[in-house]
Amino acid sequence: MTWLIELDERLFFLINGLARKSAGFDEFMTILVGDYFIPLLMSMVLFALWFLGKDAQARERNQRTVFCTAAGVGFAAAVVKLMNLGLDRLRPFEAHPDTVNLLFYACTDPSFPSNSTAAAFAFATGAWFGNRKAGALLFLLAIVWSFTMVYCGIHYPLDIIGGAAIGILVAYAAVWVLRLVEPLPTLVLKGMRRIYLA
Amino acid sequence: MTWLRWETFGADYLLLVFMVSLGVVQLAAAWRRLGGLSLFFRRRYPGYIFAVVIIGAGYWLFFSEPRDIPDYAGGLGGSQQFIYTLAGIAIASLFTFAVSSALNARWGRSDTGEEEGLDALKRMTYLQAVKRGFRGKSR
Numbered sequence: 001m002t003w004l005i006e007l008d009e010r011l012f013f014l015i016n017g018l019a020r021k022s023a024g025f026d027e028f029m030t031i032l033v034g035d036y037f038i039p040l041l042m043s044m045v046l047f048a049l050w051f052l053g054k055d056a057q058a059r060e061r062n063q064r065t066v067f068c069t070a071a072g073v074g075f076a077a078a079v080v081k082l083m084n085l086g087l088d089r090l091r092p093f094e095a096h097p098d099t100v101n102l103l104f105y106a107c108t109d110p111s112f113p114s115n116s117t118a119a120a121f122a123f124a125t126g127a128w129f130g131n132r133k134a135g136a137l138l139f140l141l142a143i144v145w146s147f148t149m150v151y152c153g154i155h156y157p158l159d160i161i162g163g164a165a166i167g168i169l170v171a172y173a174a175v176w177v178l179r180l181v182e183p184l185p186t187l188v189l190k191g192m193r194r195i196y197l198a
Numbered sequence: 199m200t201w202l203r204w205e206t207f208g209a210d211y212l213l214l215v216f217m218v219s220l221g222v223v224q225l226a227a228a229w230r231r232l233g234g235l236s237l238f239f240r241r242r243y244p245g246y247i248f249a250v251v252i253i254g255a256g257y258w259l260f261f262s263e264p265r266d267i268p269d270y271a272g273g274l275g276g277s278q279q280f281i282y283t284l285a286g287i288a289i290a291s292l293f294t295f296a297v298s299s300a301l302n303a304r305w306g307r308s309d310t311g312e313e314e315g316l317d318a319l320k321r322m323t324y325l326q327a328v329k330r331g332f333r334g335k336s337r
Contacts (some may be wrong), residue, residue: 007323030266031261033266034265034266035274035279036211036214036260036265036272036279037257037261039279040214040215040218043219043283043287044219044222046220047219047228047287049224050226050295051223051226051230051232052226052229052230053228053315056314056315056317059315059316077276084220089329098265105266105267105268105271106268107268108268108270115276163318192315193314193315193316194315194331195331196315196318196319196327196328196331197308197315197316197323198314198315
């Protein structure tokens with residue numbers, strides 16, 4: 001395990017070492033890494049998906065995708081919360097306070113796994129099942145967001161990989177759970193269609 | 199833009215979500231030709247431009263000051279952010295339904311009686327569609 005941690009830290013310093021070279025780029029990355037810019041963009045892609053689709057069938061598939069993705073994100077957050085009870089890896093800026101370029105506020109939750117990455121990849125995977133274009137866009141946003149977390153000094157690459165794996169697996173589980181609770185999603189969609197919301 | 203800043207961070211975030219959601223609905227309305235949801239422009243390209251301007255303005259207003267504030271110092275926690283996001287989307291949707299129904303009250307009503315759900319809003323406003331729904335049930 002030691003070699004993996006060493007490799008992880010080496011990769012972290014390689015990426016985080018790029019920071020503080022350009023003030024403008026750092027400021028841009030600080031906006032991207034925040035809790036509001038990319039997460040809201042991802043939520044809005046999902047919200048737009050609710051209205052889109054060539055015909056009623058395609059739109060219904062997109063709307064099921066929205067349910068599935070929302071469930072996946074909720075499950076991912078719950079799994080990470082549970083894992084945080086047992087795992088307590090220090091954040092990079094706590095473990096190496098003198099060498100890390102910290103461009104964001106000092107987060108207080110454990111470093112591994114990255115909860116933001118888990119949610120982002122759950123978003124992307126959930127959307128990918130129902131709509132490849134939306135899924136690809138969300139994967140791109142998830143990857144960009146994950147990179148900024150290492151660049152800004154708040155996560156190690158291994159935290160990101162762990163979070164992404166949880167997000168992807170949990171999104172698969174959400175698809176399965178939604179199939180189990182059928183016909184509930186169908187009934188909800190039918191009800192919403194009757195009042196012109198779906 | 200201090201006159202637009204409310205007292206709390208949560209209110210700023212709610213305004214951001216409201217404006218961006220409003221833009222997304224207008225974008226979708228222009229793309230899927232849901233004229234009943236259009237606020238000002240039923241034609242496609244003016245609708246796109248209007249939507250992009252609202253979304254851009256929302257982001258610009260919010261990010262015109264530093265937002266890397268932790269939840270222990272006035273920022274939003276994960277669950278709070280989730281609730282504010284849902285609330286912003288709901289308020290923007292209700293606002294769109296109400297205002298588009300009022301602005302387009304004289305438009306539409308070419309009711310073929312075939313379209314269901316959102317498709318009905320291609321030919322009528324949300325209020326007209328709901329009234330049609332009630333009439334259908336009372337028959």
